[in-house]
Amino acid sequence: MLEEKLHIPVMLREVIDYLALAPGKTIVDATAGTGGHSIEILKRITPGGRLIGIDRDENSLAVCRQRLEGCGGNYELLQANFADIDRVLEGLGIDRIDGIVFDLGISTFQMRDGARGFSFQQEGPLDMRMDQSSYISAYDLVNNLDEREISSMLWSFGQERWHNRIARLVVQERKNHPISTTGQLADLVVRAIPHRYRRSHYRIHPATRTFQAVRIAVNRELEILESSVRKAVGILKSGARICVISFHSLEDRVIKHTFRALKSEGLIDIITAKPMTPVASEVAANPSSRSSKFRAAERI
Numbered sequence: 001m002l003e004e005k006l007h008i009p010v011m012l013r014e015v016i017d018y019l020a021l022a023p024g025k026t027i028v029d030a031t032a033g034t035g036g037h038s039i040e041i042l043k044r045i046t047p048g049g050r051l052i053g054i055d056r057d058e059n060s061l062a063v064c065r066q067r068l069e070g071c072g073g074n075y076e077l078l079q080a081n082f083a084d085i086d087r088v089l090e091g092l093g094i095d096r097i098d099g100i101v102f103d104l105g106i107s108t109f110q111m112r113d114g115a116r117g118f119s120f121q122q123e124g125p126l127d128m129r130m131d132q133s134s135y136i137s138a139y140d141l142v143n144n145l146d147e148r149e150i151s152s153m154l155w156s157f158g159q160e161r162w163h164n165r166i167a168r169l170v171v172q173e174r175k176n177h178p179i180s181t182t183g184q185l186a187d188l189v190v191r192a193i194p195h196r197y198r199r200s201h202y203r204i205h206p207a208t209r210t211f212q213a214v215r216i217a218v219n220r221e222l223e224i225l226e227s228s229v230r231k232a233v234g235i236l237k238s239g240a241r242i243c244v245i246s247f248h249s250l251e252d253r254v255i256k257h258t259f260r261a262l263k264s265e266g267l268i269d270i271i272t273a274k275p276m277t278p279v280a281s282e283v284a285a286n287p288s289s290r291s292s293k294f295r296a297a298e299r300i
């Protein structure tokens with residue numbers, strides 16, 4: 001495994017500190033990915049602890065498995081949606097845990113694999129499914145939703161300013177041929193944006209928001225967040241903690257509101273009054289960490 005393909009774990013120090021790891025604890029990594037957080041968690045709960053790593057993506061879990069093998073310790077890795085966390089733990093005979101971390105979104109390992117279709121920088125099929133056994137891909141949405149639905153998806157999940165123009169061009173273009181690659185979609189987005197805005201108004205690539213929106217829709221990322229956090233809090237022991245790292249304001253907003261609601265229900269204390277962001281040295285070493293936000297809470 002080439003180290004440079006692996007995802008660099010984001011806000012690792014904060015995750016370790018806020019989970020208050022110690023030997024003997026049972027910790028869930030709800031988004032194990034290629035194991036960046038899992039490895040460091042496992043080291044700190046061994047001996048006597050138990051790590052449960054979950055991910056929707058079998059390819060990432062295979063890498064995680066390889067990396068954890070060398071670490072010793074007690075762990076289980078399972079391909080599952082964290083939305084099913086209650087059933088997953090029930091299946092393992094676990095009813096209470098000492099901590100859980102959610103590191104949302106996708107990893108650079110997934111981004112860099114052109115065949116997965118997540119990135120406008122890699123030519124590949126328009127796929128974007130985290131779980132490759134699921135039915136709906138980016139191709140299906142982009143080629144089948146009607147213009148209004150596409151426009152609404154781009155606005156709701158990407159806050160893309162040019163959502164109407166992009167949706168119109170998608171529908172026009174697919175009359176000639178299906179939009180089947182990442183390159184075709186990225187190119188179309190650039191063409192949909194008025195000339196004078198293509199460069200000057202975008203610090204990021206013009207297709208960034210469209211790709212984010214389609215990915216969120218394909219994987220139904222926002223729909224499951226609140227219920228997943230609620231389920232996680234429901235299985236925390238008293239005094240145990242939940243840590244969540246999000247990567248865009250839509251996710252962070254859901255976490256903020258869910259934490260507030262759980263606090264008013266008397267279930268948690270919020271430990272991070274405001275979301276924490278990575279320290280300057282982390283952003284310098286790993287620029288893709290720059291938009292992450294960290295929130296933590298403790299079960300009452």
Ligand SMILES: C[S@@+](CC[C@H](N)C(=O)[O-])C[C@H]1O[C@@H](n2cnc3c(N)ncnc32)[C@H](O)[C@@H]1O
Pocket residue numbers: 007008009010030031032033034035036037038054055056057060080081082083103104105106107130224
């Ligand atoms: C940012 S990466 C995590 C990286 C990991 N913490 C590390 O340090 O290597 C997010 C991971 O969460 C997974 N994921 C996203 N939504 C998920 C869900 N609903 N259920 C399970 N896994 C999910 C993705 O497949 C991806 O591997």
